[in-house]
Amino acid sequence: MKTRSFDVVVAGGGPAGVAAAVSASRSGARVLLVExxxxxxxxVRAAKVHSICGLYRCGAGPGAEPLQTGLAMEFARRLVASGGACGPRRFGRLDVLLQEPEAFAHLCEDWVTEAKTIEVMRNARVTGGEVEGRRVKSLHLTTQAGRVTIEAAAFVEATGDGNLAAAVSLSAESALRQELQRPAYIFGLQPVASAALAPAARLAWSALLVAAVRDGRLGAGALGAAVRPTCRDGMVRVTLDLAAGGGDYDPCDEVQVRRLTVEARESAEMLTDFLRREAAGFEKAEGCSWPERIGIRESRRVMGRHVITANEVLSGVVPEDTVCFSFWPLEWHEAGAAMRLVYPDNGAACGVPLRALRSQDADNVFLAGRCFSATHEAQAALRVIGTSMATGQAAGQAAACLSRGVVVDAGAIREACAR
Ligand SMILES: Cc1cc2nc3c(=O)[nH]c(=O)nc-3n(C[C@H](O)[C@H](O)[C@H](O)COP(=O)(O)OP(=O)(O)OC[C@H]3O[C@@H](n4cnc5c(N)ncnc54)[C@H](O)[C@@H]3O)c2cc1C
Incomplete structure (x- = not known):
């Protein structure tokens, strides 16, 4: 089996992993990004998530007030400048940046290419590894060309599903299957008249959907369909929360994810036909921008040296070893219930301590994105893209420090991430 060596290996090329790789590279590390x-x-790329949450503080005044600094904001600014994002837009007390998933994915590629010291290995998955005492020594990747062993001084777990942790048996948790946040299917519709998104029009077509679900013309999933504007005139995106809850749902079972994706596409096509026939403003709408798969909100959470709780999120706790910040309400998409938000007291942001980004079991594994160390309840707020990129930057910085033999100091990482 081939063996190669890097300073830092980042597993997972989502928002968290891309930020981690760029961060480690800018700190001088030779990085392998495995996707x-x-x-x-x-x-964002595969499931068409189309807004960036967690970039701004709780909306109190007239304009959006940035919370994030560093790479998350650099990425957001570039996305806006390229025409791939618009906003921020205010929804209730929340400011979000609407973005086009294709432009987001494109910028991820550019960002990583510009970094020069990042090699990307695609169609490659972390499937195993070797552990020596409290260190991960290497990871095994399964690629189209066969198995490869990769050694590194430090690793970043940014697979969203805790797959690196599972591959080398690091401590991780998962909520009961019936309690996991529901997955969703997101697709585009165009052309749709802008008047169809006005409050009175929304009420009218929502009532039509309720009636159609009641008399069996549409499945129950249509009830919670969220229809949101995009940066493109005449195009909307529809999010269908899936009734995949219950005892069987396993987000790490790829056969099940594929089956749910196929079923959800059928529901989406039925909903599109219904809206075209019955709802004012949708008469010419066609489905577009189909996702490759359903979006997974929650699966494994990897245990760090600290596990952030909902109470810490809601009270805006800022521990001494904070390296970055998060503001977002607990956002619940539960089986059999409508989406609900629970806001932090006084709209406060909370701190993410370095301990929550460091594996409990392995000294050279850092955690980032939606699988970093938090309880099921806290993850409901901490999983958003702004926070995922901020934790990615901090984890990448920490991994680069360790690979140089420099003490991993929370204060220095926080300062570097604020620039
Ligand atoms: C339906 C839905 C709607 C959402 N809406 C919003 C929203 O409006 N705004 C917002 O900010 N957030 C939203 N989110 C949350 C947000 O999309 C995610 O939490 C965010 O993408 C987390 O980023 P990540 O990099 O941690 O994980 P992911 O985006 O899941 O990326 C993980 C990457 O790791 C790769 N990977 C996994 N296993 C392996 C392996 N073994 N080897 C190699 N690579 C691997 C995957 O292919 C993937 O590319 C939504 C999520 C969903 C599902």
Whole structure:
């Protein structure tokens, strides 16, 4: 089996992994970014997630007030400048940046290419590894060309699903299957008249959907369909939360994910036909921008030296070893219930301590993105893209320090991530 060596290996090329790789590279590390799919962008690219949450503080005044600094904001600014994002837009007390998933994925590729010291291995998945005491020595990758062993001084777990942790048996947790956040299917529709998104029009077509579900013309999933504007005139994106809850749902079972994707596409096509026939403003709408797969909100969470709780998120706790910040309400997509938000007290941001980004079991594994160390409840807020990129930057910085033999100091990482 071939063996190669890098300073830092980042597993997972979603928002967190891309930020981690760029961060480690800019700190001077030779980085390998491993992605199981053909392209970068994670849930954004494959599942068409189309807004960046967690970039701004809780909306109190008239304008959006940035919370994030560093790479998350650099990425957001570039996306806006390229025409791939618009906003921020205010929804209730929340400011979000609307973005086009294709542009997001494109910028991920550019960002990583510009970094010069990042090699990307695509269609390659972390499937195993070797551990020596409290260190991961190497990872085994399964690629089209066969198995490869990769050694590194430090690793970043950014697979979203905790797959690196599972491959080398690091501690991880998962909520009960019936309690996991529901997955969703996101697709585009165009052309749709802008008047169809006005409050009175929304009420009218929502009532039509309720009636159609009641008399069996549409499945229950249509009830919670969220229809949101995009940066493109005449195009909307529809999010269908899937009734995949219950005892069987396993987000790490790829056969099941594929089956749910096929079923969800059928529901999406039925909904599109229904809206075209019955709802004002949708008469000419066609489905577009179909996702490769359903979006996974929650699966494994990897245990760090600290596990962030919902109470810490809601009270805006800022521990001494904070390396970055998060603001977003707990956002619940539960089986059999409508989406609900639970806001932090006074709209406060909380701190993410370095301990929550460091594996409990392995001293050279750092955690980033939606699988970093938090409880099921806290993950409901911490999983958003702004926070994922901020934790990615911090984890990448920490991994680069370790690979140089420099003490991993929270204060220095926080300062570097603020620039
Ligand atoms: C339906 C839905 C709607 C959402 N809406 C929003 C929203 O509006 N705004 C917002 O900010 N956030 C939203 N989110 C949350 C957000 O998309 C994710 O939490 C975010 O993508 C997390 O980034 P990540 O990099 O941690 O994980 P992911 O985006 O999941 O990326 C992980 C990457 O790791 C790769 N990978 C996995 N296993 C392996 C392996 N073994 N080897 C190699 N690579 C591997 C995957 O292919 C993937 O590319 C939504 C999520 C969903 C599912």
């Amino acid at each position: 199981r799919e053909a392209g970068l962008g994670g849930n």
